[in-house]
Amino acid sequence: MxxxxxxxxxxxxxxxxxxxxxxxxxxxxxxxxxxxxxxxxxxxxxxxxxxxxxxxxxxxxxxxxxxxxxxxxxxxxxxxxxxxxxxxxxxxxxxxxxxxxxxxxxDANPLSILLTEPRLNTPTLGQVRERLAEIPWKSFDDFEHDELLPFYHPDTLAMIEGLRSWMIERSNNNLLDNTDKWIRMVAINRLTGHSPGFFSVYTMPPNQAVSIETQVKINAKRNQSPTRREVPDIILKKSKSLLSQGGASTDSYKxxxxxxxxxxxxxxxxxxxxVTSPPFLDIVQYEADNWLRCWFAGIEVEKVGIxxxxxxxxxxxxxxxxxxxxxxxxxxxxxxxxxxxxxxxxxxxxxxxxxxxxxxxxxxxxxxxxxxxxxxxxxxxxxxxxxxxxxxxxxxxxxxxx
CATH class of the missing domain: 3.40.50.150 (Vaccinia Virus protein VP39)
Structure with a gap:
């Protein structure tokens, strides 16, 4: 009434x-x-x-x-x-x-901090550009995870794996600064998607990483194969968009x-x-959706207690x-x-x-x-x-x- x-x-x-x-x-x-x-x-x-x-x-x-x-x-x-x-x-x-x-x-998922913290203290676009130029991309010429080739061109996969290893090593040695964290965050967000603005061939939207088997079927249905994508260029382009209305800075957060x-x-x-929204009843499978992002970040998704x-x-x-x-x-x-x-x-x-x-x-x-x-x-x-x-x-x- x-x-x-x-x-x-x-x-x-x-x-x-x-x-x-x-x-x-x-x-x-x-x-x-x-x-x-x-x-x-x-x-x-x-x-x-x-x-x-x-x-x-x-x-x-x-x-x-x-x-x-x-x-x-x-x-x-x-x-x-x-x-x-x-x-x-x-x-x-x-x-x-x-x-x-x-x-x-x-959040129970450590991926959340990796996505959130860099946007509380943002670098400038100039700092992102300079750091991308410092990353040794030319040495990223090989890859181990050929199971990911349904998503990526071999050259793109080599760059992704090289950036992943570089970031994990810097993290393990406590060398990551705000600019590194920002680049890692953007890379996580660009792993898969449905446009040339992502590292992958056409797939589901970036918040819903499909399985390797499903991607093989998508490729066959669309008669597609991954093309080379320039990882640093995509990261810089997305950074420019995210920072287009200004950045953020704070020392007060937890x-x-x-x-x-x-x-x-x-x-x-x-x-x-x-202000929050908890996991609903058996609606979303966070582990399945985020398996590729967690792989890139070095997170063991099966151990995330969501x-x-x-x-x-x-x-x-x-x-x-x-x-x-x-x-x-x-x-x-x-x-x-x-x-x-x-x-x-x-x-x-x-x-x-x-x-x-x-x-x-x-x-x-x-x-x-x-x-x-x-x-x-x-x-x-x-x-x-x-x-x-x-x-x-x-x-x-x-x-x-x-």
């Missing part, structure tokens, strides 16, 4: 903003379910101004920067700590840093590789806002543990924005289980925000059509620390 909230509830600042929002159409539909106001609207849209170019690093199941930006602008002030315990490609920490907040992030409920390095009551749950009750227990840790680190009056979605053909609404998981904790649900939006290109490439199947809304449960 639709309600006039100003007559039925004592508004908080957040509730007022959600109830009266109308920037992309009509005002919100507001419903109260089990005592919690639900606000339904298009709060950010594909037609909205795009986020900062520094965000343009692909990662499976990541949310748009407009999502954390909405809450950062509304619920924090410059200098506040903003956190994401499942940071993925680092959207929340990057957006927090760009807005003058202190960025905290965590990035961890921990389980979401075991972040002892974060002090009690230090975080003003958490949470995956088949049963709703197990996912809810995992959420309870995460929320309990977030209660510990959140300031009184601070907020947690926990984004989930519809799964299993809209038979499971995870926001309901997030609310149940908060039982007994020192947080109160202030709102459930439902952002209705068209499917993305990624959804369509998986054969999902608008309003047919899959997740077609952002559903964010917003808690206030008591």
């Amino acid at each position: 639709q309600l006039e909230m100003r007559d039925t509830l004592n508004h908080s600042r957040l509730q007022t903003r959600l109830a009266t929002f109308s920037e992309f159409g009509g005002e919100s539909i507001v419903e109260v379910r089990n005592g919690v106001p639900h606000y339904i609207n298009e709060f950010w849209t594909a037609g909205q101004r795009q986020g900062h170019r520094l965000h343009e690093v692909s990662y499976r199941a990541c949310f748009k920067p407009q999502l954390p930006a909405f809450f950062i602008d509304l619920l924090t002030e410059p200098g506040d700590v903003v956190y994401d315990p499942f940071m993925g490609r680092g959207t929340t920490p990057i957006e927090a840093n760009l807005k003058g907040r202190v960025a905290f992030g965590n 990035l961890l590789t921990k389980k979401s409920h075991e972040t002892n390095e974060i002090p009690d009551a230090s975080v003003s806002l958490t 949470s995956s749950h088949k049963k709703v009750e197990d996912w809810q227990d995992f959420t309870h543990q995460t929320l309990r840790e977030l209660v510990r680190i959140t300031k009184p009056g601070g907020h947690i924005a926990y984004e989930v979605g519809e799964v299993r053909n809209k038979t499971v609404f995870l926001e309901e289980h997030v609310l149940e998981a908060s039982s007994g904790l020192a947080i109160e649900p202030e709102a459930v925000m439902i952002n209705q939006q068209d499917f993305t290109k990624t959804s369509n490439c998986w054969g999902v059509g608008n309003n047919a199947a899959g997740t077609n809304t952002n559903r964010i449960v917003i808690f206030r620390r008591t």
Whole structure:
């Protein structure tokens, strides 16, 4: 049912903003379910101004920067700590840093730090160009992993393996600086994709590395074979795009590789806002999607302890543990924005289980925000059509620390 909230509830600042929002159409539909106001609207849209170019690093199941930006602008002030315990490609920490907040992030996958940290302290394009000229590309003339030839031309694979070995050696000897980390980050992002802007032959989008066997089938179906790609030129071109709106610099950030409920390095009551999206129920296979990126980075993907749950009750227990840790680190009056979605053909609404998981904790649900939006290109490439199947809304449960 639709309600006039100003007559039925004592508004908080957040509730007022959600109830009266109308920037992309009509005002919100507001419903109260089990005592919690639900606000339904298009709060950010594909037609909205795009986020900062520094965000343009692909990662499976990541949310748009407009999502954390909405809450950062509304619920924090410059200098506040903003956190994401499942940071993925680092959207929340990057957006927090760009807005003058202190960025905290965590993810069980160490790949996340490799993708996030270089964009908190960026080199200049000139520094990238100079470092690329210093890397001994001409010595990268051989390769060992011929199993990767379905993706790469032999010359390209030699350059990739040479850069990989060079980076791993520098890392092992504590020689990596911000410019090296940036080049490694860009290379990880350019390993595979569906245009000449990537190192590989045509394949799936860069956030979804297919298996070698699948790539062989793609090549046969498209009657294609890998052509030579100039690795340093591609890295420089992508760097120019990422830095085209300016870089970033900060000494105040904290990035961890921990389980979401075991972040002892974060002090009690230090975080003003958490914006996050946890792994959903058996939706995304992070290990399978990131196997090639982890190989390049020297990460043993089978040892990455990313949470995956088949049963709703197990996912809810995992959420309870995460929320309990977030209660510990959140300031009184601070907020947690926990984004989930519809799964299993809209038979499971995870926001309901997030609310149940908060039982007994020192947080109160202030709102459930439902952002209705068209499917993305990624959804369509998986054969999902608008309003047919899959997740077609952002559903964010917003808690206030008591």
